[in-house]
Every structure is written in structure tokens, then in C-alpha cells.
Amino acid sequence: MSILTKILGVLVALEFLYILYLETFATTSLRTGRVFKLSQTTLKRPEVGVLFKNQGVYNGLLAVGLLYSLFLATANVEMTRAILSYIILVAAYGSLTSDRKILFTQGGLAILALISSFF
Secondary structure, eight states: OOOOHHHHHHHHHHHHHHHHHIISSSOOOOOOOOHOOOOOOHHHHHHHHHHHHHHHHHHHHHHHHHHHHTTTTTTHHHHHHHHHHHHHHHHHHHHHTOOHHHHTTHHHHHHHHHTTOOO
């Protein structure tokens, strides 16, 4: 696997760890509200907090899986490609159902990392 793929993959993982932080630990922060375009009133609703925390754990585990595939797994290229493809598909779904920018904000680095894995 190329060094470019590893660098881009680490950047994708860091992005998802940041999302984990926002959704799990900074659920009601102003920054979380700006990133997800939600009011403080919405963020403070208990059911929103539970949903965010669950989603945050999911994003954090994606980051851990991606880092594992980049540095520890024996079939690392195939596993890395599978995780990156999943991230891209989820971003595509989000762009169709929520905001078009999601494809680029959450999927952009993953797309570049996936492409670089073939070189």
C-alpha cells in the first residue's frame, strides 16, 4: 500500500474521530450545532443526545477499523478498500437524503484514499 494511501486513510480516520468527539462528547456544543446545522434546543433534547452518541460510537469504530486495516491487518489493502468504499457509500446516501455537501465533506478524503490505493 502506498504512503499516499496511508496518509489519506489516516486523515479519513482523524475526520471520523472528530465526528466521534462532536457526537459523543460535545453533543450540545455550539460547534456541533454549526457542523450538523442544528439548534441548541434540538441538541439538548435527550433523544437527540442518545442518537448522536450511538452514531458517534459508530463513526469512532469506523476510524479504528480503518486504522487497523492501514497498519495491522494482513490483508490490509482489501480491508482498507472495503472500509473506504463503505464510508463513500454512506456519504453518498447522506448526500441524497440530507445535504449534498456530505459526499465531499465526509466522503471526499475517502474517495481520494480509495483511488490512491490502486496505484
